[in-house]
Amino acid sequence: MSRYSLMPLPCRADLFEVAVGWDSGLDTYFITVFGTPVIQREPEVRLWRGNVWRDLVAAQELVAIAGQYAEVPADLTTRLEEDRIAAPHQLRQPINRVISELLGRVPEK
Numbered sequence: 001m002s003r004y005s006l007m008p009l010p011c012r013a014d015l016f017e018v019a020v021g022w023d024s025g026l027d028t029y030f031i032t033v034f035g036t037p038v039i040q041r042e043p044e045v046r047l048w049r050g051n052v053w054r055d056l057v058a059a060q061e062l063v064a065i066a067g068q069y070a071e072v073p074a075d076l077t078t079r080l081e082e083d084r085i086a087a088p089h090q091l092r093q094p095i096n097r098v099i100s101e102l103l104g105r106v107p108e109k
Contacts, residue, residue, distance in 0.1 A: 001025070002083035006070035016043045018070035020062060022080055027089035028055045029062040029080060033069050059084070 002022045008015035016034045023030050030050025034043035049065065050056045056065075059080040066072050073079075 001087065002080070004076070004079070006066060006072065008070050012069060015046070015069060018066055020066050020076070020080070022083040022087065023050060024084075024087045024089050026050070026053055026055070028053065028057065029059055029084075030056065031062055031065055 001024060004020050006018040006020060008018055014036055016036045019030075019032045019034070021030055022028075028050045031047065032045060033047035035046050037043040047065075047069070050062070056062050059077045062080065063072055063077050066076070
């Protein structure tokens with residue numbers, strides 16, 4: 001799993017953080033957009049994609065969504081694709097088999 005913290009766009013003062021990355025367990029990229037926290041409270045989650053099986057399978061799609069909320073480094077697509085290659089979804093790992101079974105997917109033999 002990888003995670004990058006992106007700086008919200010200057011016009012998005014209502015945001016605290018935009019987190020993006022690769023989740024090999026769910027075989028998806030993810031983005032979480034956090035609102036500015038209220039005193040003594042956790043930041044509100046404004047957007048959460050990639051929290052279900054294969055929700056975002058293309059790094060370019062993730063980067064396009066992130067660009068609506070945050071400053072995106074020029075090499076982010078490449079870094080995310082490298083993360084996926086370095087840590088691919090492996091159904092044979094016990095936790096991934098459990099997740100697949102819970103989601104009603106038939107495990108590979």
